[in-house]
Amino acid sequence: MFPESHTGYSYEDCRATADWLLAQTAVRPLVGIVCGSGLGGLADMLKDQVVFNYRDIPNFPQSTVRGHAGQLVFGTLKGRPCVCMQGRFHLYEGYPIQKVTLPMRIFKLIGVETVILTNAAGGLNQDFKVGDIMIIKDHLNMPGFAGNNPLMGPNDERFGVRFPCMSDAYDRELQQLAMDVGTELGYGHFLREGVYCVLGGPSFETIAECRMLHKLGADAVGMSTVHEVIVARHCGMRVFALSLITNQAVMDYDSEEKANHEEVLETGKQRAEQLERLVSTMVTRIGHNNYS
Ligand SMILES: O=P(O)(O)O[C@H]1O[C@H](CO)[C@@H](O)[C@H]1O
Numbered sequence: 398m399f400p401e402s403h404t405g406y407s408y409e410d411c412r413a414t415a416d417w418l419l420a421q422t423a424v425r426p427l428v429g430i431v432c433g434s435g436l437g438g439l440a441d442m443l444k445d446q447v448v449f450n451y452r453d454i455p456n457f458p459q460s461t462v463r464g465h466a467g468q469l470v471f472g473t474l475k476g477r478p479c480v481c482m483q484g485r486f487h488l489y490e491g492y493p494i495q496k497v498t499l500p501m502r503i504f505k506l507i508g509v510e511t512v513i514l515t516n517a518a519g520g521l522n523q524d525f526k527v528g529d530i531m532i533i534k535d536h537l538n539m540p541g542f543a544g545n546n547p548l549m550g551p552n553d554e555r556f557g558v559r560f561p562c563m564s565d566a567y568d569r570e571l572q573q574l575a576m577d578v579g580t581e582l583g584y585g586h587f588l589r590e591g592v593y594c595v596l597g598g599p600s601f602e603t604i605a606e607c608r609m610l611h612k613l614g615a616d617a618v619g620m621s622t623v624h625e626v627i628v629a630r631h632c633g634m635r636v637f638a639l640s641l642i643t644n645q646a647v648m649d650y651d652s653e654e655k656a657n658h659e660e661v662l663e664t665g666k667q668r669a670e671q672l673e674r675l676v677s678t679m680v681t682r683i684g685h686n687n688y689s
């Protein structure tokens with residue numbers, strides 16, 4: 398019934414990876430964080446670190462992109478137990494989508510209740526500036542439209558239901574918390590909210606593509622996050638995600654701008670401190686156990 402090319406990991410494979418990790422550290426994280434391109438500094442904030450190189454973790458893929466260190470870091474953030482992916486996986490690295498999203502199921506099985514994802518993205522909304530932080534309120538899943546969804550293949554009910562709802566993918570309380578914390582920290586002038594659109598990459602968008610995505614309702618465009626969000630929501634974790642607008646998407650044929658990864662990493666460096674403060678303060682205020 399399902400194609401032979403299905404490349405997911407079984408529940409037992411995920412369990413084995415989770416148990417392997419739990420056996421090596423006493424940290425029991427309730428929050429899992431995914432660092433976007435150039436945003437790995439978040440992981441450095443963790444105290445009493447236990448660090449695993451992805452190459453040493455059973456079943457884990459390897460990071461191949463500059464700005465993604467390839468380490469899973471356990472520790473505490475202002476006293477709260479956390480686990481942090483210092484580097485994520487992307488479709489364009491050649492990994493099947495089930496491998497790209499495997500860490501979300503590992504997070505779930507080690508006890509994570511809330512996932513915070515960050516990414517670098519191009520700004521499509523003409524009111525956005527480079528350096529803005531966009532709280533993601535919804536997404537457009539372009540690979541999903543083309544039949545590449547991480548939940549394709551047999552469904553294991555131990556993770557979640559066959560047809561998960563996505564209209565509530567991005568937790569509203571956490572969006573409000575981010576707004577409140579950001580405002581308190583004096584970040585209101587660069588805090589935005591909007592819709593993130595994922596594409597397969599690795600080529601950046603053409604001008605016509607940017608114009609189309611903007612017309613379709615996207616405020617920012619990138620090559621990640623959405624697949625992870627779908628898998629995280631499928632297995633019942635609460636999700637918050639944000640984009641750092643690292644570059645303006647080119648919408649105009651007269652523009653001399655050219656999207657490039659160097660600019661993406663450079664903007665990450667410049668906003669790192671504020672982004673880290675925003676996320677770490679949020680972590681201290683997130684309630685757990687049935688979202689209390
Ligand atoms: O989404 P993250 O991992 O932050 O990375 C973004 O930055 C890279 C392009 O510069 C792409 O991988 C894009 O998805």
Ligand SMILES: Nc1nc2[nH]cnc2c(=O)[nH]1
Binds near residue numbers: 596
């Ligand atoms: N697709 C895409 N990904 C990005 N990541 C950071 N900037 C961009 C961008 O402009 N387009």
